[in-house]
Amino acid sequence: MEKSWFVYILECYDDSLYTGITNNLEKRMIAHKNGTGSKYVRSKRFKQILHAISASDKSNAVKIEYRIKKLERNDKITFFMKHPD
Numbered sequence: 001m002e003k004s005w006f007v008y009i010l011e012c013y014d015d016s017l018y019t020g021i022t023n024n025l026e027k028r029m030i031a032h033k034n035g036t037g038s039k040y041v042r043s044k045r046f047k048q049i050l051h052a053i054s055a056s057d058k059s060n061a062v063k064i065e066y067r068i069k070k071l072e073r074n075d076k077i078t079f080f081m082k083h084p085d
């Protein structure tokens with residue numbers, strides 16, 4: 001059975017945004033909260049998840065993540081609003 005993949009965006013306490021992918025969203029958010037999800041979020045501290053969308057597979061999730069990471073802050077949030085799960 002193939003796992004579902006997600007692209008997510010979260011907010012840190014310095015109001016910066018972090019975009020990532022995972023095949024277990026709940027486990028990944030716990031890791032971010034515990035400071036083990038990524039170096040960036042560990043240094044900026046996890047505040048809240050803003051949005052998550054599903055992707056057909058890991059390859060597609062990576063492509064979506066790459067596209068999002070090139071966007072400006074407001075465009076990142078808008079992207080998720082235009083692409084609801």
